[in-house]
Amino acid sequence: MAHNNSYVDKKFNVVGTRFNRPDGIDKVTGKARYGADASAPGQLVGKVLRSPHAHAQILKINTSKAEKLQGVKSIITFEDLPDLTGADQGMADILENCMARGRALYDGHAVAAVAAIDEQTAAKALKLIEVKYKKLPHVTDVDEAMLPTAPIIHERIFTRGVEPKPTKPSNISSRTEMGNGDVDAGFAAADVIIEHSFKTEQTHQGYIEPHACLASVNPDGTAELWVTTQGHFVFRNVCAGLLGLDIAKLKVTSSEIGGGFGGKTHVWVEPVALALSRKANRPVKMVMSRDEVFRATGPTSSTSIDVKLGAKKNGEITAAVAELRYQGGAFPGNWAMLGCMTAFACYDIKNNKSIGWDVLVNRPKVAAYRAPSAPMAAFAVESAMDMLAKELRMKAIDLRLKNVAREGTLAPYGPTYGPIGIEATLKAVKAHPHMRAKLKPNQGRGVACGFWFNIGGQTSTDLNIGVDGTVNLAVGTVDVGGSRSSLAMIAAEELGIDYENVKANIADTTSLGHNDMTEGSRGTFSSGMATIYAAREAIEVLKQRAAKTWGIPLEDVSWEEGHAVATGKGHGNLPKLSLREIAAKSGRTGGPIAGHNEVTADGAGMGFASHICDVEVDPETGRSTIVRYTVVQDAGKAINPDYVEGQFQGGATQGIGWALNEEYIYGEDGRLQNPGFLDYRIPVCSDLPFIDTQILEIPNPNHPYGVRGVGETSIVPPLAAVGNAIANATGVRMGHAPMSPPRVLAALDALDAG
Amino acid sequence: MSKSTLVSTTVNGDAVEFACPTDESLMTALRDRVGLTGVKEGCGTGDCGACSISLDGRLVCSCIVLGVEAEGRSIETVEGLSQNGVLHPLQQNFIDHAALQCGICTPGFLIAAKALLDRNPNPDESEIRYALAGNLCRCTGYDKIVRAVQATAKDMRKKGRS
Ligand code: FES
Ligand code: FES
Numbered sequence A: 001m002a003h004n005n006s007y008v009d010k011k012f013n014v015v016g017t018r019f020n021r022p023d024g025i026d027k028v029t030g031k032a033r034y035g036a037d038a039s040a041p042g043q044l045v046g047k048v049l050r051s052p053h054a055h056a057q058i059l060k061i062n063t064s065k066a067e068k069l070q071g072v073k074s075i076i077t078f079e080d081l082p083d084l085t086g087a088d089q090g091m092a093d094i095l096e097n098c099m100a101r102g103r104a105l106y107d108g109h110a111v112a113a114v115a116a117i118d119e120q121t122a123a124k125a126l127k128l129i130e131v132k133y134k135k136l137p138h139v140t141d142v143d144e145a146m147l148p149t150a151p152i153i154h155e156r157i158f159t160r161g162v163e164p165k166p167t168k169p170s171n172i173s174s175r176t177e178m179g180n181g182d183v184d185a186g187f188a189a190a191d192v193i194i195e196h197s198f199k200t201e202q203t204h205q206g207y208i209e210p211h212a213c214l215a216s217v218n219p220d221g222t223a224e225l226w227v228t229t230q231g232h233f234v235f236r237n238v239c240a241g242l243l244g245l246d247i248a249k250l251k252v253t254s255s256e257i258g259g260g261f262g263g264k265t266h267v268w269v270e271p272v273a274l275a276l277s278r279k280a281n282r283p284v285k286m287v288m289s290r291d292e293v294f295r296a297t298g299p300t301s302s303t304s305i306d307v308k309l310g311a312k313k314n315g316e317i318t319a320a321v322a323e324l325r326y327q328g329g330a331f332p333g334n335w336a337m338l339g340c341m342t343a344f345a346c347y348d349i350k351n352n353k354s355i356g357w358d359v360l361v362n363r364p365k366v367a368a369y370r371a372p373s374a375p376m377a378a379f380a381v382e383s384a385m386d387m388l389a390k391e392l393r394m395k396a397i398d399l400r401l402k403n404v405a406r407e408g409t410l411a412p413y414g415p416t417y418g419p420i421g422i423e424a425t426l427k428a429v430k431a432h433p434h435m436r437a438k439l440k441p442n443q444g445r446g447v448a449c450g451f452w453f454n455i456g457g458q459t460s461t462d463l464n465i466g467v468d469g470t471v472n473l474a475v476g477t478v479d480v481g482g483s484r485s486s487l488a489m490i491a492a493e494e495l496g497i498d499y500e501n502v503k504a505n506i507a508d509t510t511s512l513g514h515n516d517m518t519e520g521s522r523g524t525f526s527s528g529m530a531t532i533y534a535a536r537e538a539i540e541v542l543k544q545r546a547a548k549t550w551g552i553p554l555e556d557v558s559w560e561e562g563h564a565v566a567t568g569k570g571h572g573n574l575p576k577l578s579l580r581e582i583a584a585k586s587g588r589t590g591g592p593i594a595g596h597n598e599v600t601a602d603g604a605g606m607g608f609a610s611h612i613c614d615v616e617v618d619p620e621t622g623r624s625t626i627v628r629y630t631v632v633q634d635a636g637k638a639i640n641p642d643y644v645e646g647q648f649q650g651g652a653t654q655g656i657g658w659a660l661n662e663e664y665i666y667g668e669d670g671r672l673q674n675p676g677f678l679d680y681r682i683p684v685c686s687d688l689p690f691i692d693t694q695i696l697e698i699p700n701p702n703h704p705y706g707v708r709g710v711g712e713t714s715i716v717p718p719l720a721a722v723g724n725a726i727a728n729a730t731g732v733r734m735g736h737a738p739m740s741p742p743r744v745l746a747a748l749d750a751l752d753a754g
Numbered sequence B: 001m002s003k004s005t006l007v008s009t010t011v012n013g014d015a016v017e018f019a020c021p022t023d024e025s026l027m028t029a030l031r032d033r034v035g036l037t038g039v040k041e042g043c044g045t046g047d048c049g050a051c052s053i054s055l056d057g058r059l060v061c062s063c064i065v066l067g068v069e070a071e072g073r074s075i076e077t078v079e080g081l082s083q084n085g086v087l088h089p090l091q092q093n094f095i096d097h098a099a100l101q102c103g104i105c106t107p108g109f110l111i112a113a114k115a116l117l118d119r120n121p122n123p124d125e126s127e128i129r130y131a132l133a134g135n136l137c138r139c140t141g142y143d144k145i146v147r148a149v150q151a152t153a154k155d156m157r158k159k160g161r162s
Helices: A024-029 A064-068 A089-098 A119-128 A183-188 A232-243 A270-280 A290-296 A335-343 A374-392 A396-402 A422-431 A483-495 A523-550 A579-584 A641-660 A718-730 A741-752 B026-033 B089-096 B106-119 B125-131 B143-161
Strands: A044-050 A056-062 A072-076 A110-116 A130-135 A172-180 A192-200 A212-217 A223-227 A250-254 A284-287 A303-311 A317-327 A352-359 A443-452 A457-465 A471-475 A502-506 A557-560 A563-566 A593-601 A607-617 A624-634 A691-696 B004-011 B014-021 B052-055 B058-061 B074-076
Touching: A024 B089, A024 B106, A044 A119, A044 A270, A044 A290, A056 A110, A064 A072, A064 A119, A072 A119, A072 A270, A089 A232, A089 A270, A110 A119, A110 A270, A172 A335, A183 A303, A183 A317, A192 A374, A212 A270, A223 A232, A223 A270, A232 A250, A232 A270, A270 A284, A303 A335, A303 A374, A317 A335, A317 A374, A335 A352, A335 A374, A374 A396, A374 A443, A374 A718, A396 A422, A396 A443, A422 A443, A422 A607, A422 A624, A422 A691, A443 A718, A457 A523, A471 A483, A471 A523, A483 A502, A483 A523, A523 A557, A523 A563, A523 A579, A523 A593, A607 A641, A607 A718, A624 A641, A624 A718, A641 A691, A641 A718, A641 B143, A718 A741, B014 B026, B026 B052, B052 B106, B058 B106, B089 B106, B089 B143, B106 B125, B106 B143, B125 B143
Parallel strands: A044 A284, A223 A250, A317 A352, A471 A502, A624 A691, B004 B074
Antiparallel strands: A044 A110, A056 A130, A072 A110, A172 A352, A192 A303, A212 A223, A212 A284, A303 A317, A443 A607, A457 A471, A457 A593, A557 A563, A607 A624, B004 B014, B052 B058, B052 B074
């Protein structure tokens, strides 16, 4: 069935109000079950042996002593995960990342795994596995990895996107270039040019719940997996592919998810748990330690970025160039490409060019992290914008407004924008009382903008109406931020019934068609769209039943506020029928009433935000404290404002952590030195003020309610907002994030030294 | 397998016995042996507060207490917060103020906030922020958590007066 997903301006009854989440009670009482909270009869405990080396050849793995330990039920190495990936290099990379194949590529790379009757036994068994390594030279820094002298991580990788085709392998997996116009002409026309280089360190998504799963494989090839994931359907497909299982026979159930932010879109221990279970013929539970989470999962790229901007005296930017280098860990990614796409997306700059370099290093395989790659590009570009404004003696916000992207602007990555919200967010920032609040000594204020796409993708949804008129909504997108509540609201809105009468559930993989990951801010956007269509399909059925009950033609029935109404001439005496009344009779009028929808949602809207940050810098220690913070973002339409605000605040806080503290620190030996929450310090409650939010609603023309994804953009501006605030507080421009106390202090000392 | 020791405790008001190896954390014992999986593990090293419980009235991270140390002592976990089917005001306010997203940190925050309000019914914002500084939340930016605790303190004071 074709659907019209154009935005229709209408009054809402349920959407846009604040309702409590359906999972709230379970979560405040401790009943909610997360990845580590399931168990099965006869379950074993699985544990992974990880490489202590950044780069090493694995000469021999001897498991014989471990096998003899009482209580050990299975041990696997890469030999138990044969390569079934055929010509699919992406899948082969996932497989090799799950279990090293001949070479350990980073500190923490899995080398072997054990399943035993309990935790203690499994831990003891790991110690009994003997691995003979031959250390190889390693590289962990993105710039060093690009040097011709750097140790090569994969001999099979030749840089894509350069002419002529290289003849030697390289750690640069690809070069991307995009942009519009003629940048040389643009710089020639400029009165002022600024150039600056930036670095950002690697950060982790930092979800509080470690990866955890419970796997059970039967000898007949049927299998079950309970897992904390952002996309159980995708996990099913990937795990089935890696293990040679039939997709239909692997049932994956998503647990409550204790945070993901992109990090739970990738498999790590899940294929290992399935392989251990297959070998032991018993269920295997695996829960990562925090140390493993840091060393082997997640993180986002560290980067090195150069930006050059040229402008006329009146502030018109005539040219912009960025060169962006992103490391993707030990496997190729397209992280730099995403950086290129987002770098100048907030602005209308006729001549722009972005060159991206995707680079391999001996670090864990990079995973998506909330608006992946955009925060680093924005740190560089939005810092440079402030530097340019200073040169031009303009207010930084006015420079942004003068060059802001609007409807009709050609985006650097190709499309022409429809209605977008960046100008509105900047104007709202300019008018915000925060901008006029007085600053105290050692305080400074910074503003920065950010952009992120959101994606649509495949979604499948079922809506079933019970005989008492209450509704079950089965969706396949994992609820990472309150989407069950938002989707129940949408169903209630469409059907014209109360929110309390709709219960949304996340269905397992055997109960619904395929659903893509909850990523790219798509959960509420695409499942919302599918929910609307499923509800409208159910309404058609409800109308048919009413027509049948009344014995009148279907055309004479309309659906109004939860009721079938007879509209044709001569039906005036027919009292309207409520959804509940129609449902009660469904057994006699044609059976259960349901609506379904399978859709590849497209038309996702762009998300733009502008942030204001006040920071106080202690000149003695270099410590920066956020004293006030405001997020202004276009949500298109906020289905449930509480959760939209929550996304804004959470994203901003992650960005603040990145700006001020969080970083992976690697030693000379290529080993991660701070794999724990004590030394990898995420913001705590006492680090922060209240995060103010302002939701703008510029409808997305391609969604029936005007919804845009809201989950990610808010992590994009903070690095630069903080950096700009520090520059305004101290006069030093920080080009290296995080802007931790030692870095800021060193910069202040350098300034004093002149 | 290491040798187990029998431990007798009071958990959320009930007498509970469990046997655990002497090197097992109280967190693991509560989760795996007593079945209280509302006690969450975020780090296992005392750095995240997800496993917070009250031990003889004192707020502790149960991952850095040994199971055997609970002998003869009284434990309160998130499972014991609601009484007779009525949510504790903190639980209700966390829901009402949307103070949870993924919710993995929520049990720890509830226990920590209760410990604060038990000793200081009228905390100011910064007292709340410092009292909760041992609990990590990666989803919310703490904004709505602090507001939920403020609202609870206000409710409870009002109720205490009436
Ligand atoms: S699990 Fe105990 S403090 Fe993190
Ligand atoms: S709500 Fe997810 S960590 Fe706090």
